[in-house]
Amino acid sequence: MAEQKTGRVYTAKVRRQAVAALSEGAGHRALASKLGIPDATARQWARAYAVGGRAAVLNAGTRHRVYPFELKLSAVKDRLENGMTVREVMVKHGIPSESSIKTWCRQYRERGPEALVNKPRGVKPKHLREE
Known part of the structure; x- marks a missing residue:
């Protein structure tokens, strides 16, 4: 599954697959297994999805946020x-x-x-x- 990753950034296709799995209730271990991604990445995406939904996984790292x-x-x-x-x-x-x-x-x-x-x-x- 080498096409999943471009450098250190996962493709939009992999992120969409992750969102689909998370929206169906998959946990981070199932997500890691299904997509062949590291457990730590799957856990991070699951947490981001719980907080910000679809956009938090699809748009992660695309802009720098400044928090008060x-x-x-x-x-x-x-x-x-x-x-x-x-x-x-x-x-x-x-x-x-x-x-x-x-x-x-x-x-x-x-x-x-x-x-x-x-x-x-x-x-x-x-x-x-x-x-």
Whole structure:
């Protein structure tokens, strides 16, 4: 099944097959077996589907989402202080990315709440650069 993957990105066909299986109630193990994908990928897609439905699986990684500081902090506290599972946090806060939650938790443990503040992206305008 080498045609399934192009680099590290699965084709739209494989993602559509995953959505069809998930909509019929397949679990992540059955999904991995049926499509010949890693169990971790199937688990991630199943969680994303539970949070964001069809679009969360089909459009995963197509755009960068920026989440407000308050949402990130609330998600981290639910995970670390309230003992919620990653899936529970994803569903409660509507975050389709498991990796985002794990990254925020790691950053919070290492550097505290200020690590969750959104930083400007891209190239600084010339007048703001140090030379």
